[in-house]
Amino acid sequence: MEVSIVIPTFNEQNNIVKLLEKIGKLATKCFAIEAIIVDDNSQDKTISNISNYAINSENDFFKIKLHQRLNKSGLSSAILDGIKLCTFKFVVVMDADLSHTPEIITKMINALQNSYDLVIGSRYVDGGKIENWPLKRKIISKGATAIAKIGLNIKQKDPMSGFFALDKRIINDINFDAIGYKLLLEILVKKKGIRIKEIPISFKDRDAGKSKLGYKAIIDFIVSVWKLYRYGKKIKEPRVPVKFVSKTGRFFTVGASGLLVNILTIISVIGIGPFGHITANLIGILVSMTSNFILNKRWTFEEKDFFKRNTLKQYGKFIIFSSGGAAIQLTLYNHFREFYEIPYYGDLIIAVLIAGFGNFILNKKFTFNEKIWS
Known part of the structure; x- marks a missing residue:
């Protein structure tokens, strides 16, 4: 079994090595892993921490690729750039801030091997939960999820998740807008007829570093939902x-x-x-x-x-x-x-x-x- 894990980073010096250590423990002779880290020109020690860790920790079953971009060009585009660098067919996308539990990755890949095309790490299915989130973040998350589900006619419970796995062949024919930070939402709207599974995850708010959620992210989300709504009307999707x-x-x-x-x-x-x-x-x-x-x-x-x-x-x-x-x-x-x-x-x-x-x-x-x- 082989998997590529795409991890976008920006100023994650306190989290990225801890995450790579957890991912590295999953790598075995029977489960080869490559971590594709796409960094948007971090201004802290993120790059040096990754490089130093890779020198001492890579082995035959665990490889680390670092792709540095000169500008902060957005999360969705970072994920797409990372997927282009993936060697393996199965791809996992996750955050660098330790909010996603790497141990779930094996369940995701097992589901892909059992004929699913897309597996979502869901906070809102039975068994899923969110830890240590302030009330403001819960309101924003629930509100954004409701807007996406109602406005775009999406059935999945957590279309805003940033933790998902896919067979990368399913996105070959998608023309992405790559606006904002929710690539999964665009896949759900633009790729119909695929088999999707949601598995529960325990989402934990970051302990270190600064959240990337701000007004720009909210505006990007609104623009993205509007574009996806117009896309659905253009292709005359049954509603x-x-x-x-x-x-x-x-x-x-x-x-x-x-x-x-x-x-x-x-x-x-x-x-x-x-x-x-x-x-x-x-x-x-x-x-x-x-x-x-x-x-x-x-x-x-x-x-x-x-x-x-x-x-x-x-x-x-x-x-x-x-x-x-x-x-x-x-x-x-x-x-x-x-x-x-x-x-x-x-x-x-x-x-x-x-x-x-x-x-x-x-x-x-x-x-x-x-x-x-x-």
């Missing part, structure tokens, strides 16, 4: 009835994105200059209202013309009705903070969810002229 399920699903998907925008905006501006909790909430509400309106008009109802006077009327209605929800959010938020010992993120999330439901009902009925239960 469930549009009138109820699709439009309602899209509206809730936009609501989920608005929740993320709201919370991330609030978290980002709290403590900056004069911005306290109330001011941060107001800013978060305005930003999420505007993004929700634009996405609903363009995506949910597929209106392309943003220059008609009707757009201003729609936006005005949207703001007016959403302001009712904003008032509810602020009232509940202050109430929870004053009378209940709920951690900040907890009272924020409850307030946003209740207000968001009110926004949906009012705007569905009056702004976009839809029957509430249609």
Whole structure:
């Protein structure tokens, strides 16, 4: 049995050798492993640590290849560059920050040998779990997963996983956009008819180094989902009835994105200059209202013309009705903070969810002229 393991890195000096040590222990006479490390011009000791480890640790069954790129060009493109360098048919993709357990790799390869084409290390199937994640990360992950599943009609429970294995022949005919950091999502959308298996993993948040999740990653994700949605329409992929399920699903998907925008905006501006909790909430509400309106008009109802006077009327209605929800959010938020010992993120999330439901009902009925239960 042979496997190539692609590991993208950027400033992972504290993690990469520990990961390679764990992978090296899996290599035996019956299980040859090559680790393909694609580094995006790390500014710490990642490169030297890899080189020093390789000198003393490579053997007949465990090889290490280091590919250095001059610029930080994105995770998906790093993975694709790594796959091009793979010697073996079976390829595993995993993170360098020790969040993925190498011991699962043998189960993945066994599944590939048993006629599966793609194996996903899933946090959300039975038996899967996430350890040591802050509430903010859980919200972002669940929200992004919901957006991907509903917006792109994906059945797998963890399409956002960064830990997966595949027979590299299945991607030979895919024209990748390689935007952002979720190559698996693009494979799931663009490669139909393959056998897919999800196996449970225990995902652990990094102990050392800095998370790569930031606003750029979130923007890249939104752009990627939009491109993949347009790809699905272009090839006329069969979809469930549009009138109820699709439009309602899209509206809730936009609501989920608005929740993320709201919370991330609030978290980002709290403590900056004069911005306290109330001011941060107001800013978060305005930003999420505007993004929700634009996405609903363009995506949910597929209106392309943003220059008609009707757009201003729609936006005005949207703001007016959403302001009712904003008032509810602020009232509940202050109430929870004053009378209940709920951690900040907890009272924020409850307030946003209740207000968001009110926004949906009012705007569905009056702004976009839809029957509430249609």
